[in-house]
Amino acid sequence: MPSEPPFATAEQVKRLLEVISQLRREMHPANPGSITLDSSFERELGFDSLARVELVQRVGTAFGIQLPDDALSRAETPRDLLQFLEQPAQPKAEIVVVPLGGSSTVAQPHDARTLTEALVWHVDNQPDRVHVLLYDEKQAVQPISYRELFEAGRMIAGGLIERGLEPGQTVALMLPTGFDYLTSFIGVMLAGCVPVPIYPPTRLSQLEEHLRRHARILSNAGTVLMITIAEAKSVAVMIRAAVDNLVMVLTPQELAGAPTNQCFPARASDLAFLQYTSGSTGDPKGVMLTHANLLANIRGMGRAINASPEDIAVSWLPLYHDMGLIGAWLGSLYHGFPLVLMSPLAFLAQPARWLQAISRHHATLSGGPNFAYELCAHKIHDRDLKDVDLSSWRFAFNGAEPVSPATVSSFTDRFAQYGFRRAALAPVYGLAESSVGLAFPPIGRGPRIDRIEKEPFATDGVAVVAATDHKNVLQIPSCGRPLPEHEIRVVGEDGKELPERQIGKLEFRGPSATHGYYRNAQATKTLFHDDWLDSGDNAYMADGEVYLTGRVKDLIIRGGRNFYPYDLEEAIGELANIRKGCVAVFASADPIHGTERLVVLAETRERSSAALDSLRQRISQTAIDIIGTPADDIVLAPAHSVLKTSSGKIRRQACRQAYERGELSGKGTEAHPLPLKLWRNTGLARIRIKYRQLTAWLYGIYAWLVLLVLALPAGGLTIALQRPALGRRIVRTAARAGVRMLKLPLAITGLEHLPTEPHVLLVNHASYLDVLLLTALLPASPGYTFTAKRELSAQPLLKALLTGLGTRFIERTDVQQSMESVDVMVYALRSGENLLVFPEGTFSREAGLKPFHLGAFIAASRAGVPVVVAALRGTRVALRDGTWLLRHTPIDFEVGLSKKPVSSGWSEVVSLSQETRRAMLLLCGEHDASP
Template structure:
């Protein structure tokens, strides 16, 4: 609690990660967390003292991580006099979704996103300060952090937070906490209800009263119709009303919640024809005596101010009872994944976000049928893995909730194979053979096809997320690696491997930094040497063409010696006579690059302040630079007239139309002066796009990086008049071309304050 708000008040961005649970999987766990820390560029980790021994390993694997501390340590630090200011759009949280080690997805959420979601869920649940929430959900998971804790905080509702391990050790403690505190609200994933059914004995429930519950949310993983039915039936005798059970749907990309049922409505289970859904994607209601029917639970309707639609593969919205991709939008949705533009691009479909889930809508309710990437295609049919997993989990000898079905590729036929991985404590070969027969028979009854392979594995082999969901892709990777039956490595060996890898990682990083510093030193020494030679020559040599030829040759030589490739396209496009070259501005290198890329004499249009610089002033004056006053209205008019006269006399003028640059990628608004001069002088404008200089030498920093540069010279654009409106049209045409070629975002509406000239 303290750490989360302390980070926000100090101006940081918190992101929770989950602690290691099993000694056998600590190596895989730390690798996954290190991948998250690298993506987030985390500087500080706050945790319990028990985690401190592992912090050195993580700092070895995550190069930006600088320190580890505890709440007790922070309590001895100086008091923050006042919190850092924040707006509704300020980043409040990064939620990392379950992904692979090398490609973590950090969902960026603003304060506005969190508040919108909490308010929408609260409206649907009829939440108020009169409620009491009991939760064992971990605070590093969105349902526990946002749904239970922050939601209760917003509504001023008392909240009882249990340690997750206390629930896992004794699920009955959750039920008795609801009884003791007369809880009205609670929440848990589907496996928690199964664990209560399996582990809580009848004799431990004497006197239990659950009648205070108005709503107990079941979400964060696929909701099983069987689980809801059996849990409701068993605990009805202890005061649990069927209408208190609330299957919901949500995802991190929508903060946490997206669809909830109305308060007081019992769960709805839809039975549909298996063949129609598998073959045609149509959820046809099944007959009562259809033993092969599929069952799906209604997960409610979109939260207030949120929308859901179901689309086909072409992005067209589907009618009711047609299965397709679920897309959503609303005030709770993220703007993307942190430092993962590729995944962010694939997340959006215009204004809508792609959930990656398959679903259909019937009577306004959403029915989830599976994940797009988990669907197994076999003989022209779609196989729903969660249905088979649930059936196999009910077989005696198989650990319930520890079964995963996935598709494996048959390299010979090119088709998908059906693989079932299931945990069991049995070790006898004959007993395991009988289990395989039962699994095959169960698959035949449900899917009319047996699995291609059945892998019976020891407990704690099937990979899971922090919330208990099956990590299907990780299970597939484990199966394909061929190490599925290998015993887990000893703890000392796992930690030794991580320690060695961390040392090697830090060594590589040190070498890389050393090389970077050496390059930067060489870069600046070379620039200084060129300056010492070229500056006096450019100032003293007679004839402006000679000076420009010298500067261009020097620029090309500098780029070659610093290993910066320069690619120029469209050199023949620059017309003869008076012309206005308009380029984007990304770095201090832009002037040098333009001189190296465009042969011949160029007259730069620069801010007046540069004329007073000790080094730059004399050089620019000798090169024929025209200085303009950008924030002085009277002087600006005179300077524009000077630019017009130069253009009319055949000068090739060069203007960096943004007037300034920043370290942030993006094309800023273009200043109008150069275009007004071009319209009045009736000369063409040539759009020139510079790419790569920002990455080499960013604004507000003086540490050059390796990179390449490209310059694209566009076709000349001619003004269609000589008035103000013609200048505006010319500017907009030119900016559109440069924006398309720059590969950077459009910052047209970004406010830019120019410094005094």
Template sequence: MSDPGSSARAEQLLGIVHGLSREMRPGAPGLAQLGLEHALERDYGLDSLARVELLARIERQLGVRLAEAAFTEAETPRDLLRLMAGDAPGSMPPASTRSLHAVPPAPTSGSDLSSGMAPASGHESSPEQRFSAIEQPPETIATLTEMLDWHVARHGEQVHITLYGEGESSEDISFALLRTEARALAAGLLAHGASAAGPGDRVAIMLPTGREFLFAFYGALYAGCVPVPLYPPARLSQLEDHMRRIAGIVANAEATVLVTDPRAKLLGHLLSAQCASLRRVATVAELTRPGAPPPLPSPGAEDIAFLQYTSGSTGNPKGVVLTHANLLANLRGMEHASAVTSDDIFVSWLPLYHDMGLIGACMGSLVVGFQLVLMSPLAFLARPQRWLATIHRYRATVSAAPNFAYELCANKLDESGLARLDLSCWRLAFNGAEPVAADTLARFTARLAPCGFNPAAMTPVYGLAESSVGLTFPPMGRGPLIDRVDREALSKLGLARAAPADDARARRIVSCGRVLADHEIRVVDASGRELPERTQGRVQFRGPSATRGYYHNPAATARLIDGEWLNSGDLGYLAAGELYLTGREKDIIIRGGHNIHPQELEEAANQVAGVRRGGVAAFPATDPRTGAERLVVLAETGEKSIAARSRIQAEINRLAVDLIGLPTDDIVLVPPRSVLKTSSGKIRRAACRELYERGELSGKPGAVPRAPWRQILGLGLTGLGARTRQLVGPGLGWVLSWTWSIWAWAVFAATVPTAWVLIVLAPTLALRRHIARASARLALLLTGLMPAVKGMRLIADDGPLVVVANHASYLDALILTAVLPPRFAYVGKQELLKNPFAALPLRRLHSAFVERFDNARGVEDTRALEARVKRGDALVFFPEGTFRDTPGLLPFRMGAFVIAANSRIPVVPLTLTGTRALLPGESLRPRFSVLQARAGAPLQAQDDEENTWSAALALRDAARAVILAQLGEPDAGC
């Protein structure tokens, strides 16, 4: 096959990509040099919304149709070109293009309403013929499996779920088929010897939306196990971060089986190496045992139905325990509040690992009996219009989505497709799972009004996993109710006072409705006292849908439960019995007497040209010097020029002043996909704050993710180490430890003499320092000691600077040489000059030496170092001056801080961990240790020319406090 890059098609494709990139980033430098191998997101600056437009333009201008997977898996124009050339997936590089394929062009008949959705094939009956109302199950049914059995006994061949795929493809799943396949899989789960799952065991399910997920989920229920839905990785470029988060969930759940698809089995085995409980990784086909299953357990109403993991940090996953009774109470409450019946048809693209899709749509169809049309989430993300076209096609009456989906449709729909849509059938458009924006509701209803969409169908709702899924619903058919409140009164006093009609700064808050029957909500202050209406406070709830807590997480459960009530974590107020949400309790920013909610500022910043839509996080951060709370905005952008980035920062700051009356303290522009999000797309502000305060957010453009093969290798090595520690006994562990020590000495014996010669002979200082850094990195890589590096972006690339680090072993300087830029000189003790082998290379590297015991000479040395700093040098000090075997941070000497205070230059505190265990005390035998180098925020001396000694003392104390807090060792300076 000829090289696609040489074809006219390649030029056409690049023309489309370049044109869209120019529209996104007018005047961006270097665009003309970008080609087929450059990244769509990192280099061309095409975010998720831009990809929607890109795929539409490619299909419209080039007459092709790309598979929906192209939306997430194609990383470069080259990937897209291969798709258009018709290459099979197997011929494409697995790093970025697995499972992508081209499909025939879409028909252009009037029934093609989705810009790529074909009408039903001739042999297929119409949706109206396939779907018919059925008898609704009685409320005496106590479990989900009993509910499915009831349906099968009465109308087993009735279509329960239709899986609507690409083009014309669809698959009907009847109640009987779902039960048969689920029970066959249950038999396989229970019949695998030592690796078999038993009743009560957790079964992790990492599958995309489709028949196999449904069979695995209900199969686990029939086996008496507890399903644990996991979200599958969307992109290989994010594989490592994804799998580390999943590993935390699997370990917390103590899952014994992972059900996944064949392509992800390798990842599953990597996961099993890190999770001791995981005994088997299998596909649905491998677990399914056709034929009559053996007797299966019968779960009870109070048994756990499944664990719904809320999105949190890797180290503290929170698995919401939901029983059959919880789920059925919630589903019946929502059924009564919404008046949904078996006559309704529900279209959903919501992922099945998310509670809104799994409980609200999938389980809702089982309990109520309405017909469910399931689409892949990719189908919506790639072509938002396909969602609406499917509602039109099936004459659906109900659908649900988070606010961002309605915003996407309001801005990205194709006018020609809209002209053929009839949405008059859509009577309930649920909007939930994230804050509902009043402007989005207005834009969506206005845009869809010509299609017959009734504004009264828009139904904002509120719920959370801890209450199964739903908690408050408005009256059906009323439409949104929006409260305009005085912004100052709300932020300063917590009072939701009605704003005057002419108040342009009024805050518009959308009602989420009234609490479900048999449930309660209240708003309380910090002490738990119930607040009157229109007073902002903490939202609490209770009722039969409420969880009993988080699985294997008593600390988080204790924070959740407050007597008979549960804390939602949300802030809001009640008015006329309806709930109005104002923000998340943990996200509130207190500054200048104002309580600032981040959502509004994020939404406004999202509109700034050059900012990646949905890539903004606003959060509070603690100033390390003063302890005051700062307002930080983190914004993703593909802009690389200084002028463009400065414009973005200025515009965001202006918006902050307009919205909240206060400027920001810091605006950090980061590459795309730096803002952390949950599996459902919510901003993880607390996690972003943690990274910011640790200095781990890179403000430099063009950060490149590690190649997938390197991520997989890293995961494999991590798992191997964990599994080895589980398996080896003390004797074998001793042998392995000594083997590593000998290997480490062999590496150092080979690299140190070579580096010594090269450093001594190299003609320039810059070359000598690069040789030292490369040699140190090579030695650490070969021994597996390369430290985890955090916060290095805080260390300036040029200019005078002082770095101070704790001292715990002879190898500390080697570690710092490997991780710091090759522009630093080290300050060491005078005694090093007595060793000619060490003295010669150290002098060639322009290291400095100070006298520790002669005070007069020490003052002279300090003045000499101060002169070097003023000439622009960057110096590294170990202010403890020595180290010892016993853990603990020793007192800091003043030299480094006097130099910084006198020279008015910043001090960066840098914490080394793990080096004391690596080479304890005077020992010559290294022991393997996990190392970390973490830089703190630069500290600036107070501008006090008359009292620089006080400024130096303050610098010393601040730097030592930072290192002590990060070190995890006792204070040995008392």
């Protein structure tokens, strides 16, 4: 064995190994193992990237020094760390505070159709404004103006054009955060090519293996050129041999040519870049994002957080990931606020730098994954927070991985004394298929944590609000509401939209949504359900906000990186003494650290401690080879421990649940009553689900038969007679018969509040079912004349039916005709009629009370008659817009109190509308969906 470095003392070696041994015991108490100076941090000790961060910090504390940032990437054994301990301390760089932000003399590029147009707009209007303040590895700062970014980008574009690249071709970027990355990305777009960001290697010693793992992505993308670091040139031949399309591997310095004046005039529909979501495993899935997608998302997020040029952002997020690339950099580029940018390595080496930068530059916007907040809450020493002031931080987004309520509390509690406000912390939701952002909470609201009962959640998929504080409670953070012009819904296994607080698959649509995966028709096909996109996540809605409960598939997120378990399971199954096809890889929540643990469950017949230790090391090395990170826990279990379906598929979620219950200790026997019990319970659950789906489908068919049998003769008579009073009686009789035959669970309250004098009855509108139910439920005396939007009168058959019922057609958009419609309503009220009006004017599939039209309130004021507030609950669920299968679900109709207008003045009408809206919100139970 190599001797210790000549400069290291025995005391230094002893102290270093003690620090490492303590961390190893904490992470793997059941298998601490022996540690030498040449033990591999990853292969033998199982330290992932976050564990290495903790190790570097502990070593620095133990020796009273600050290790350099690259110690994280260069040190692979304790011996490597010893060398860092003996290096002379580097002088601390003096950080120059560059003035940022302030009032901008120009607006934002609202008319820009592409990202390059947005950049050119800033170059034309404020070329010398600081766009990015870049911190390098020594914490020296480099301000980059819009002009400098554009001119350097033109040089990269010139180099691409000189080498014959054509618009539409893909160019891979494998660069660390820095000036070269920013200018190369812009240069590729200016040349009309498509950037393909891929993450750079964390350690140069693994560069060849890293490139091999990315060969499938580069092949799928059809990459013709890669822009990368100089060190990658040594293995360029290898990667070019693995990727048929790749013809050049160049550094930014080699690529830069004369600044081009031939910048490609991109269109909004052109592909802006490809964001690969599945990393190096599985089928590569490159999300296609157009300029229109990106600008819609950036504008939507900007509206959600009230972004302006006066903001200042700080980001350490990697630029190969959509949250750092779009949410931080491209968002700041469009909105015109400065971005303070540092590398992820700088943050991981010293998490305090993030908060120090926010304080130093009085930043208003910043964020990161949950693990970043966890690191700050527990791994920053008080001495590193001297003079830190976080009071300027108004929006601290937490996304890209599951948000831990424990982390939310620990972070807000720890940093409240430094000016951080809990109201600034905002769990958000997004995914690459929606560019990046999809749902944001209201600014300044703070995190909303839903406390729900465990049992209904686990057995029935229902989020029941916990009535008391007890141990069987789950805490689920809200991620807010969809961005403007975007929609979210939650659907069941049958694809039908679920009521609020029922867990199902989250689907979405909107202008940010991708059109599919690049050169992957099969994956694209599974992504779309009509015009809705499958997020791959489970969730529920409550009060119009989305609550994420887990991933539908087995996507595993660690430290902000995503991967799937399939390739790793297969590779581990090939190891000697591992039962092939009997390996499960899954993520398990770590309640202590607020992160996810990567767990490998593998079946083996080995029993000796030495053989099991050897197997664990080989599995750990295989994990590093396949996904670039070791497992947190390796469970070697006897045969039949890995749970499977009847068809032989691995049941990863069931394995995870058994692991978390402590039932996979690796000490089991060949008997397996637990799998048998789980198989039985799962089979019964499937039978129940199928039975519910079948009965719902049969009920829907029955409902349509009933409606057709009753509606056709009643409607035909009404059209033929054209006598409104008689027509209303005929239709009411048919409607009441239909309600009885459908056996809908109805609850009616407040009918005694209906006045005997003429009045306007105002009801919320949620479904096509509303008119049928109101016709059946409202008393014949006093009878009601319905109002309908004028567009319906353009359909001859429908017009004949509605006129046969005496319906009053009203205009909602044309000003002159709207006033005429008010006159019609006033005349009807003064003639003794009662009007039934839906003040929203229309309805849609998403929940929420929409803005009111004022026509009914003006008419009531002018006629001097009262308005009565009423509400229907449950009709949106029973027959949601866009669906035709009626659900058998409870429906409530409640009539509230009435109010008579005092005058017909404008302020009185507006006040009456607002008061009515507040009352209707309470009655209908939905959230306020007005802008």
